[in-house]
Amino acid sequence: MNERTLEGSGRASALAARLRLLQAELADRPAEVRAQELRGEIDRAAQGLSADDRAMLMAVLVEQFPRSADDAPVSRAAGSAPVAAAKVPPPAGPADTPNLAEEIAALWPMLTEDLRQQVRGALGPALPTPTAGGDVRAPEWRKQLGLNADDPVDAARAIELGLALMTLAVNIDRVVCGVWKDTNTGGDFKRAENLKTIAGQFLRQWQGAGTEKMQAEVNDLQLLLYAILKALQLFPTMFADRHLARFDPAVIMANTGIVGERGTSWFGDSGKAASAKCWEEYQRLMKDYDKNSLADEVKAMVTDEVYKVLRQRRR
Numbered sequence: 001m002n003e004r005t006l007e008g009s010g011r012a013s014a015l016a017a018r019l020r021l022l023q024a025e026l027a028d029r030p031a032e033v034r035a036q037e038l039r040g041e042i043d044r045a046a047q048g049l050s051a052d053d054r055a056m057l058m059a060v061l062v063e064q065f066p067r068s069a070d071d072a073p074v075s076r077a078a079g080s081a082p083v084a085a086a087k088v089p090p091p092a093g094p095a096d097t098p099n100l101a102e103e104i105a106a107l108w109p110m111l112t113e114d115l116r117q118q119v120r121g122a123l124g125p126a127l128p129t130p131t132a133g134g135d136v137r138a139p140e141w142r143k144q145l146g147l148n149a150d151d152p153v154d155a156a157r158a159i160e161l162g163l164a165l166m167t168l169a170v171n172i173d174r175v176v177c178g179v180w181k182d183t184n185t186g187g188d189f190k191r192a193e194n195l196k197t198i199a200g201q202f203l204r205q206w207q208g209a210g211t212e213k214m215q216a217e218v219n220d221l222q223l224l225l226y227a228i229l230k231a232l233q234l235f236p237t238m239f240a241d242r243h244l245a246r247f248d249p250a251v252i253m254a255n256t257g258i259v260g261e262r263g264t265s266w267f268g269d270s271g272k273a274a275s276a277k278c279w280e281e282y283q284r285l286m287k288d289y290d291k292n293s294l295a296d297e298v299k300a301m302v303t304d305e306v307y308k309v310l311r312q313r314r315r
Contacts, residue, residue, distance in 0.1 A: 016060075173196065189224075
């Protein structure tokens with residue numbers, strides 16, 4: 001097939017696609033109006049072509065749109081030989097889908113943006129909600145949610161559920177990062193609120209923001225959240241142990257040399273003198289404490305425990 005034949009075939013395919021689209025747009029119009037519009041489209045396509053090119057154009061159209069005995073008479077392009085008016089067949093069925101797709105693809109570059117929007121609007125209701133390659137990773141959803149192997153996984157709902165979980169994760173990341181920034185005043189394990197940013201880069205297919213980086217970010221957040229919650233679970237017992245190690249009455253009495261029966265000591269102190277000594281010892285222990293220093297101590301205890309958990313989990 002030479003270059004001229006290829007050009008003529010491409011021209012005819014584009015015209016055929018326009019005719020099919022025009023027929024679909026005029027489906028609710030009278031037959032006379034449809035025929036007139038289709039003839040006009042053919043006339044415009046044939047105008048300015050040589051006789052040989054017009055013949056080639058019509059030959060291809062006749063192959064794509066077979067004529068019946070009651071077809072309309074010929075149509076004439078301005079200044080040209082008579083041009084046969086091809087009859088456009090009824091809307092295509094499932095077997096014609098590949099041809100329709102090829103015709104739309106051939107016509108697409110020639111359409112204005114308004115016409116493209118019309119095509120999208122016409123096709124949109126008939127098409128299913130798109131997914132990434134149609135793959136919603138159903139086996140993994142079943143595994144995570146404890147479903148049976150033959151339970152269906154609806155693609156649209158999987159996307160909706162994934163979006164809800166992403167919203168939750170972003171909000172958790174914001175809260176956890178805020179708490180950790182306030183608590184971890186001097187530690188070396190820092191975490192910025194990155195999940196939202198990296199998730200956006202992942203969806204836009206940024207270089208370096210692939211599955212591995214996205215999963216690493218999720219793992220970091222998960223580990224830090226676990227460590228903080230574990231530290232808070234252990235903190236009441238830790239604080240109680242530390243408090244009693246300093247301020248338990250028995251400890252204070254031992255620090256002042258008061259032992260034995262209540263109110264007595266090796267030095268024969270009276271009850272009043274022993275109480276005074278214990279009070280003085282308590283004041284000495286509390287001398288360097290105030291609201292801020294106690295808050296700092298609590299933060300330090302929680303931070304130390306978080307780091308213990310982090311080190312254990314990272315082994």
